[in-house]
Amino acid sequence: MGMMQEFREFAVKGNVMDLAVGVIxxxxxxxxxxxxxxxxxxxxxxxxxGGLDFSSYYVALAGQAAGLPLAEAKKAGAxxxxxxxxxxxxxxxxxxxxxxxxxxxxxxxxxxAPPAAPAAPAAPAxxxxxxxxxxxxxxx
Numbered sequence: 001m002g003m004m005q006e007f008r009e010f011a012v013k014g015n016v017m018d019l020a021v022g023v024i025x026x027x028x029x030x031x032x033x034x035x036x037x038x039x040x041x042x043x044x045x046x047x048x049x050g051g052l053d054f055s056s057y058y059v060a061l062a063g064q065a066a067g068l069p070l071a072e073a074k075k076a077g078a079x080x081x082x083x084x085x086x087x088x089x090x091x092x093x094x095x096x097x098x099x100x101x102x103x104x105x106x107x108x109x110x111x112x113a114p115p116a117a118p119a120a121p122a123a124p125a126x127x128x129x130x131x132x133x134x135x136x137x138x139x140x
Contacts, residue, residue, distance in 0.1 A: 030095065037091040045090075057083025 010016065042055065056070040062077020073079045124132075 033091055033095045033098070037087060037094060041090065041094070042087055055084050055087045057081075057086075 038055075058070055058073060059080040059082065060066070060068075060073055060077070061080055064073045064076045064079070068076070070079065070081060070084070074081075
């Protein structure tokens with residue numbers, strides 16, 4: 001079996017395709033969550049903490065002047081960007097909560113589904129039916 005054929009068989013298996021779709025949707029979903037956190041939640045948190053851009057909170061470690069925007073402070077040297085970390089951590093918590101709720105709903109739907117009725121036994125093959133008829137005729 002050639003390497004390309006073996007790879008093709010591997011790539012078209014159901015689990016690999018499901019994983020690929022999951023990764024693509026997960027990436028897009030992550031962008032949506034980033035937008036929710038960055039555009040909706042963090043401005044509210046920023047308002048609570050004095051109206052400043054929360055993601056630009058940092059502690060200068062290389063003697064940068066106070067009040068520089070985060071990008072300029074990073075160019076001037078090392079910074080401890082705790083605001084950005086808090087934003088990313090909040091993003092993760094929201095994403096994890098949403099995934100948890102999705103899994104919880106999927107598990108609930110699986111439990112509610114009625115068990116499938118056992119399949120009816122397959123009809124015997126024609127030759128077996130004929131052999132049974134012959135057997136029954138011989139018994140008589």
